[in-house]
Structures are given as C-alpha cells and as structure tokens.
Amino acid sequence: MTTRTRTLTRATAALLAAALLAGCASADKNQTDPPSSSTTSATTTSSSMSGMSGMSGMSGSTVGTEVPEVNGVKPVASQVLATADWQGMQIQARTMTPTTFVLFNSSTDKETYMRPPKDASFHLMIMLSEKQTSEPIAYAGVWATILNSQGKTVYSDVQWPMNSAYMGPHYGNNVALPGAGKYTLKLLITPPDQGRHLEFAHVWQQKHEVTEHFSWAPPK
Numbered sequence: 001m002t003t004r005t006r007t008l009t010r011a012t013a014a015l016l017a018a019a020l021l022a023g024c025a026s027a028d029k030n031q032t033d034p035p036s037s038s039t040t041s042a043t044t045t046s047s048s049m050s051g052m053s054g055m056s057g058m059s060g061s062t063v064g065t066e067v068p069e070v071n072g073v074k075p076v077a078s079q080v081l082a083t084a085d086w087q088g089m090q091i092q093a094r095t096m097t098p099t100t101f102v103l104f105n106s107s108t109d110k111e112t113y114m115r116p117p118k119d120a121s122f123h124l125m126i127m128l129s130e131k132q133t134s135e136p137i138a139y140a141g142v143w144a145t146i147l148n149s150q151g152k153t154v155y156s157d158v159q160w161p162m163n164s165a166y167m168g169p170h171y172g173n174n175v176a177l178p179g180a181g182k183y184t185l186k187l188l189i190t191p192p193d194q195g196r197h198l199e200f201a202h203v204w205q206q207k208h209e210v211t212e213h214f215s216w217a218p219p220k
Helices: 003-030 038-042
Strands: 061-063 076-088 090-097 102-103 108-113 120-128 141-147 155-160 160-162 168-176 181-190 208-216
Touching: 061 181, 076 208, 090 181, 090 208, 102 160, 120 208, 141 168, 155 168
Parallel strands: none
Antiparallel strands: 061 076, 076 090, 090 120, 102 108, 120 168, 141 155, 141 181, 160 168, 181 208
16 A cells, blocks of 8 residues: 555545544534423423313323422423313313412503412413314403312412413413322303304303312422
8 A cells, every 4th residue: 555545544534533523513412401490391281182072081191200490499290180171162271380470450550470389389270272273262260279189178269361481371370289189170260251253152151160180299
C-alpha cells in the first residue's frame, strides 16, 4: 500500500468516526427529558374521550404517577372520575394538580386569587361539551358533592367556570379529601343560560345529576 493510499484510508476512517459521533450527539439531543414540573403532570390526559353514552363505569384510571415534587407541591396524576351523556352533552369529571386560580369580577374590576388549601387533594375539573362537535358548553351551573364510603359528605362546593391554557374551558375548584379511600362523586348540572340555535331548542332544560364511585389515594 502506497503512502498516498494510507493517507486516504486514514482520512476516510476519521470522517466516518466523526459522522458516527455527530449522529450519537444528535440522538442524545433529541431524547425527551422526563417531566420536571407539576404543570407537565397536570396536563397528562387520558385518551378515552369517545363513546361517552351513559356512565362509563370508570373507577379511577390514572396516568403518570411517578413525577417529582416541584415548589413544595406533589403533582397529582390525571384521573378520570366520571363520564356521562345528557341529551347530547358530554360530561367528564377529572383531576389535576391543585392550583391557584383567579376569579375576576367585571363589576368591580377586581381579581381574587383562590389558593388551594394546604391539605388539597386535587383540582377537580368538569368538562361539558357538545357531543357532535366536542365544543365546550358555557354558561351552565355545576355543583360537586363528594361522599365517603359511609355516606358522609366530605366536600360540597360550586365548580367555577374557568379557562386554562392547558385544559381549556371547564368548571373547577380545589378539593381536599380526608385521605385514601372509596368515594362517591355527585354532580348537579343546571341548564346553560344562553341563546340557542334551533337544534338545541328542547334539550338541557332541567337539572341533571351524575353519580359515580371512585377510589383516591394521595401521591407517594
């Protein structure tokens, strides 16, 4: 082998090695980092949103339980508590990490910050949407009541109409449960107070109640 041939061979090998190293570095950069904030956990959603005709029979399916604590808040895995269909209105109750939200009073131009209690278990979200289009339904009223396994009421409060960049329009509030156990969720949905096109002229005119059972355990 001539000196020129040896030089070309070494150069080719060096180029191949550089290409391999560049490929490995690129692959490392493209890897997805694990969740590092409560926001990431809170936005983890279930893929089962279809087929909500009547009660789903779900009893607490969770997603993404192993996530680190951030700013003193232990992230709560998203959990579907109930699904129902009321005259073409899809109703879904689910949980996310307890969060501070803002109530704005347009008559006084004041904001009230609603911070979760120290013993908050999760932020309860009630999604109301139209079945055919999946568009959110506004101007309804939602009241949530939770009972323990002995039938005692441990939570009963209004679910505020609110918006979120992560979860979209919903009705929600922070909930504090006494601990792990089996619970019953009751939702009272009042008719949307809104103008309606003719296809919605004769639906959602009476109060509607949804009842579902679920299990809850604090994050480890």
